[in-house]
Amino acid sequence: MKIIECRDLTKEYVSKTQSQQALAHVSFSVEAGEYIAVVGKSGSGKSTLLNMIGLIDVPTSGELLIGEQNTKDLSENRRADLRNQKIGYVFQAFYLEPAYSAYKNVEMPLLIGGVDKKERKERVMKALEIVGLAHKAKQRADTLSGGEKQRVCIARALVGEPEFILADEPCGNLDSENSKEIMDLFERLNGEGKTILLVTHNEEDAKRAKRRIRMLDGGIVADETL
Amino acid sequence: MKRFRGCLRIALDELRTQRHFYLAFLLSASVFFATLISIMLVTVRIPTVLDEEFADSYINVIEMSKIPDGFLSTLEEMPVKIIDFPIMKSDLIGIDGSDPENRYYTEEHPEAESGEILTRYYDMFGRTGKVVEDKPNDHITRLNEALLIGEPWTKEDNTDNKIWLCEKAAELTGYRVGDVMHFPGKLNTDVTATVAGIYKRDDPEMNFYYITFSIYESVIPKMVENNRTLIRPDSILQHNKVINEIKSYYYYASSYNKSVIDGYMSLLFMLYILCGFIGLMVVGILFATARAYFARRTRFFSVLKALGFRNRGVLTVVCLVTQGVLTVAFLVSQLLSPFLLAYVSDCLSDLYFEMNISTNVWNGTALCGFIAVSALAWIVCFMGKRTFKTAEITELMRSESQ
Structure with missing residues (x-):
């Protein structure tokens, strides 16, 4: 079952002096349960593509379907709801709130979605257990290590039980040991049935995915299923 | 939600x-x-x-208008013998006669002579004045001003401690003619005064009581002196309600309220x-x-x-x-x-x-x-x-x- 479908997606950034095409006619689809790595050099458009799919950026042209929902003419509010309910986003820079505890950070998507307190607690603790940080639930985010922060970020992406997880260079700010732990975690999550779309420039990380989409100059140059 | x-x-x-x-x-x-x-x-x-x-002012006015004319007693005599002494000199008690701003006290006043006219002010005390048509009444006005500041008394003629209350003051304090009031005097002495009479007080310019010079002399410096207002012994001031009533009546009736x-x-x-x-x-x-x-x-x-x-x-x-x-x-x-x-x-x-x-x-x-x-x-x-x-x-x- 297709859960993401990109049809001729294009993104162009226009300034007064020049225009730059970040994404050029990208088309592909993602089936439920897939583990895809989008690889390419810096500036190849992989992060732009992820932002389009994550509904945090709008394509200049083309269509994007999340499930059966065409996102082209959706209102800002509806896009926000889709982000909250169907998409889990893992950022390279974590974007955790340093003054909040790990628990509070993970709880955010549920607060936004208006989930009841009891259910929130259960789901947050479950997500933290999945990433192995239940014992650090009350610890402030700024006191966690880089690897732990990224795991909290993954827990935050998981807590809303999204249809798929988007990870933008999740190991970009981590050392090799923590990177391995995070990649192991993604592999395990995929093994449990989670659909994962990972953006990376690291070939080693990309090799752990089951499908690789290679990008260059805003376009897809290779789509390999391993 | x-x-x-x-x-x-x-x-x-x-x-x-x-x-x-x-x-x-x-x-x-x-x-x-x-x-x-x-x-x-x-x-x-x-x-x-x-x-x-x-609010009190309005009430007072209404209340006063309801008091029957015959209800209050009137004076048998004037508080001062105005015909027996020169009315104004420059050395007024408690008033700086050299104050150029004070027009009431710097001008030379004519003397009142025996048998001269009594104005409406003296009617309040139960005397009906007789108007002498060929005499200017300017000095009568001055006479009244002098009365208001307590000047008209002479030591010789006012040896008795007497007080005349306006009808409202009498009503509020409960004093009747013949009652004895007590004043704290100089050096904490007790000064007594007999209520000599109660007068109607229709004119806001009128004071709410008059006293004889002997009381005035006994209670100085405890008395409060006010321009154009008669001296007020402390004991009267202690009757807060009276003071308030009188004040508000005065204020209502004058331009002060405005x-x-x-x-x-x-x-x-x-x-x-x-x-x-x-x-x-x-x-x-x-x-x-x-x-x-x-x-x-x-x-x-x-x-x-x-x-x-x-x-x-x-x-x-x-x-x-x-x-x-x-x-x-x-x-x-x-x-x-x-x-x-x-x-x-x-x-x-x-x-x-x-x-x-x-x-x-x-x-x-x-x-x-x-x-x-x-x-x-x-x-x-x-x-x-x-x-x-x-x-x-x-x-x-x-x-x-x-």
Whole structure:
């Protein structure tokens, strides 16, 4: 079952002096349960593509379907709801709130979605257990290590039980040991049935995915299923 | 509703974690609230003060008009023998006769002669004056002025301690003709005076009692002397109700009441203007605070929006956080307001605005002020609605990658 479908997606950034095409006619689809790595050099458009799919950026042209929902003419509010309910986003820079505890950070998507307190607690603790940080639930985010922060970020992406997880260079700010732990975690999550779309420039990380989409100059140059 | 509860929870967490940022605003908001509450309490008190000041006056007038003519006794004799002594000299008791501003005492006065006219003023004492047509009555007016300041007595002719009360004073104190009143005199001596008579008091220029010179001499310097008002022994002053009644009657009947009302109205107008300025200041402070808070937390809101937060949610959190700070500031201001109010009350008292303001600030007026400021806060936050939409994770990523 297709859960993401990109049809001729294009993104162009226009300034007064020049225009730059970040994404050029990208088309592909993602089936439920897939583990895809989008690889390419810096500036190849992989992060732009992820932002389009994550509904945090709008394509200049083309269509994007999340499930059966065409996102082209959706209102800002509806896009926000889709982000909250169907998409889990893992950022390279974590974007955790340093003054909040790990628990509070993970709880955010549920607060936004208006989930009841009891259910929130259960789901947050479950997500933290999945990433192995239940014992650090009350610890402030700024006191966690880089690897732990990224795991909290993954827990935050998981807590809303999204249809798929988007990870933008999740190991970009981590050392090799923590990177391995995070990649192991993604592999395990995929093994449990989670659909994962990972953006990376690291070939080693990309090799752990089951499908690789290679990008260059805003376009897809290779789509390999391993 | 569930979303609102989520916003509320986020706002509470924000208040907790960002409290250091809000400390300065909290303090200034508390002082501002205290000021606003104090001014509002003074403002709402003014109409009551005016009511209290003049309500009695109206009642007095009505009451006095109801007193039957024959109810009160009249005098058997005048309080002074005006025909037996020169009326005015430059050395008046207690009055600086050299004061060039005081036209009543610097001019030379004609002497009153035996058998001359008695004006309407003396009718009040039970004597009917006989008008001599070919005599100018100018000196009679002067005579009356002299009487009002207590000058007409002579030591020789006024050895008895006597007092004449106006009918209202008699009614309120319960004294009748023949009763003995007590005055604290010089060196704590007890001075007694017999009520010699009660007179009708139709003219506001008339005083509410007259005393003989012997009393006057006995109680100096304890007497209060007032320009154009007869001396007032302390014991009379102790009859607060009498004093108030007399004062209000006097004020009502004279132009003084108008000046009092005008004074209070000016004060009220000034306070309204002040409230307006404070209102403008509040709008500025709230606007700046909401903007500053948003600027500080743009990153946080950008992430929230990436996680599915709506623009309205951002707006709600900013409003709730501002509201939260205002609520705490209001509670703190409840501690500050009584002191400020007492100070304002003192200052007004120095300016002769005796308002007797209660320092209990936990009341409906303060609550109204709080509600008004809260409403203003929400409106001001809504004014920043467009700004709050600018929080975007893509902008954040772009700026951080650069």
